[in-house]
Amino acid sequence: MLRVDVLLLDLVIVLGAARLLGLLAKRVGQPPVIGEIVAGILLGPTLLGPWIGDDLFGPDMRPALSALADVGLILFMFVVGLELDQKLVRGKGKVAASISVGSTVVPFVLGVLLALTLADEHAHGRTLAFVLFLGAAMSATAFPVLARILTDRGMQRTMIGGLALASAAVIDVLAWTVLAVVVAIAGTEAATGQWQILLAVPYVALMFFVVRPLLARLVPAFERAGRITPGLLSIVLLGLLTSAWATEWMHIHFIFGAFLFGAVMPRAGAEKLNHQILERLEQLAVLLLLPMFFVVSGLNVNLRTLTVGSFGVLAAILAVAIGGKLAGSYLGARLRRLPGRQASALAILLNTRGLTEIVILTVGLQKGVLDGELYSLMVLMALLTTAMTGPLLRRVYPDRRVARDIAEAARVTLDGTTSYRVLVVIPGDPLDAGPLAWLAASLASARTPSEVVLGHLQPYPAGRLEVGTGLSSELAGMTETLGALEALAAGVRGRGPEARVVSRFSADVAAELPGLAESARPDVVVLARDTPGLDRVVAEATCRTVTVLPGTYEMTGPVAVHPGQDDAAAHIALQLALATGRPLVVLGRGRGAALAQRLARLGVETTSADEAPSGALVVAAAGAAAPSGAHLLVRAEQDADPVDWAAVTPSKVGG
The missing domain is CATH 3.40.50 (Rossmann fold)
Known part of the structure; x- marks a missing residue:
């Protein structure tokens, strides 16, 4: 019988343990998700079970905790679908395709071969679903955790970071597709007469061709209100839960309905809407429900039942998972003529499994494709492959090479021409920068050829969440900012000069701004008087600087x-x-x-x-x-001619 007092105590313990171990993981340079999963393992039968774990997290409590965890998983998968952005692969299609195919096919094939050797003991009569599932689990990459690792090192600005994100996005789509097939097969193996699964393809078509245009109507309603109202958010949540219910009813899994609903959310002109939706959902999902999911996942791990033979299976799993990912990603990168060190760094990054792997394993456990022992071993593999990413990456690709790549990326982006170049430093909110962009365009339009570089450093949000989803709020904010910057750039182009946008996150805007000015190699820098680090930029600039004082743009005379x-x-x-x-x-x-x-x-x-x-x-x-x-x-510039x-x-x- 469910006891509410025990349930509330469980929530206190789960949240406290998840928060504490998540912070400890972050302190040692690991993603918080690792600490949250370890918290679940420690609270489960592995450590506390024989003493107090069975009383606190016993059979009566598990259904309620699992229900909360499932709601968190629905919200997470919606965010994954919402953040699915085809712009990640734009301009990187061939290279990303080669890397993602190698990073998916090689571990998948090796996983299938390993599964065939384990099928007699662990398949329990469901060989086809088991074999395909293990292959899919071996080929997964955790896009959200990867994004956080790249951002923490500043590598999202580099060619390697862009390729890693693009490849991981493709791998994610492939992994979820294979998983959907596996779940469908598992459903048909488990019972007969499940005709609902035949509705999956029509349902996908309905979502894209009917629901998507209907959701696009949310954008003008949001613009009229100027904010995300309770009514608009209720529509999104009702649609999300209905989509999750529909795919669960079809005997696929509710995660695919949640993911699909996020994927069909409007994109064009909806940056602010999606950003505010993410802000609302993250407060609930990140602080309460996702940690609950991670801890419940850990509660299902029982390391006490492992035998000496289990560790042999674990060694084989690690060899296939790590070897397959590293070899497949490396070969795919080398086929596109990437240098060896860069190919190695990409392979290490794509070996990150983390949160995505845990979701896949949880689905396998719920559908009966994995037994308890193999689930425990696969969770250990997910933790180890994620934990090894940071240290290995620093060894293969140290910080000095990252700094060099960042500078080189800026030069490659900006040095396409020898035109007269005006760099305008955009303040925190690009919406207030129209007059600055006008001034820069005016200066540039007097020369031919010319271009305006819109430089923008976006500070990390104060007190940002340790987001289990990786970068949801920051990427949404950056997307909104880039939209505003591109609007400014369009205005500049309308006056004649070319316009380029350089925008990135910054831990210290004042300290990094001189480096941005130097890497752009401008002829003139335009910046407002209240720009952070103004004096240092002016003092160190090797070009002419124009400092704009308040009250300039009301001037209409000569x-x-x-x-x-x-x-x-x-x-x-x-x-x-x-x-x-x-x-x-x-x-x-x-x-x-x-x-x-x-x-x-x-x-x-x-x-x-x-x-x-x-x-x-x-x-x-x-x-x-x-x-x-x-x-x-x-x-004037230093040593001016x-x-x-x-x-x-x-x-x-x-x-």
Whole structure:
């Protein structure tokens, strides 16, 4: 009989143990999921069972705990489907396909061969489902845990990181597809007359061609409300649970219904909607239900029943799992002519199994494809292959190589042309950066060819969750940010220059910003006065810098310039005047008059004045003598050469 007081005590113990061991795992450089699963193993029959475990987590309590764990699993699989992004493989299709095929086929075949040797003892009359299931379990890769490992090392910005994510996304799809087939076979083996399974294909078509267009209507409703309302979230949850129920009723498994519902959620224009959905669900799933799933998974592991022969089976499982993954991934990468060290790093990354493997094993246990002993051994394999990823990766691909790859990736991205380049540093929220992008586009449009680089460093969220799903909120936030940056880039292109976006996570924006400026190799850097690390960027820049002061963009009058000891400020002012069609006014006597005469000889009409006209955009040389009324402060590059006035088209300015 279910006792509510014991159930509540179980929840306290489970959450406390999961949180504690998850933090300990993170402290030693491991994903928190490892600590949460270990917590379940320790609370189960392996350690506490003979004493208090049977009373706390006995047969009466398991159904309630498993129900909570299943709800957490539904939410997790929905998030996996929602985060499924085809952009991960865009531009990497052939290489990612080669790596993912090798990383899937080789361990699958080896897993099938191992299963054939174990079938007499562990298949229990369901040989076909058992053999296919073990092959699928060997070929899995934990995309969410992999994403977290890459982000923690900054490798998501590199070519290796991008290939690893792209390959893992393809492997995930292949693994879930094979698992769906296995579960279907297991269902037909277990009983007869299960005609519902024949509805699986029509159901998938219904979801993509009927439900998906209906869900797209959530986007305008969200935009009208400006937030995710309880009504909208209720629609999503009702659809999610209905889809999970439908696939469970078809004798497949509820995880596929949850995954499919996430996959058919709207993408175009729905970044903010999906981000807010993820934020709401993560609070519940990450802090309560997913740890419950991990601990319940660990409760099903009983290491006390293992014999000496079991450790021989464990050794064979590890050899097939690790050897198959490493060999298949490495060969697939080498076939695409990747260098040996990079191919090795990719193979190590794709050997990460973690959370995805636990989900697959849990399905196998629930469907009776795995017995308790083999389930325990496979969980140990999942823990060991995940735990070895970080240390092996650091040995094969140390931090200094990662730093070099990050810098090289930035150079490859930005050095496609020798055009005049303006880097504009976008503040935390790109939605507020329209005026900065306009200014950068104006400067760039005065030269041909030219381009604007929209540089953005996004800080990690304060107090971010140790997400079992890996990167759900951060990737959703980055997706939303990239959408806003691409909108800015489109506006820049509309004015003529090319535009590129460079955006990444940063643990310390002020410290990393000078490196971003250096790697972009710009001719001009544009940044706001309140930019973190501004003084260091200006001091270390080897190019011209334009500091934008508050209140600049209400200026609708002429461009006025206070010339300094060099011509940098005057050059920037001339570019702006040419690009915007505004009159150019040179301020001050002496040096100002001389500058006006020089520009006149170039065919540029200017006027002179002692004070800036009303509404003028005032450009001044940076320094102690900069006038208080300036809007843009320009500092010349270090060891500056004389200004090449002819590089700016000597069009008529004035009128």
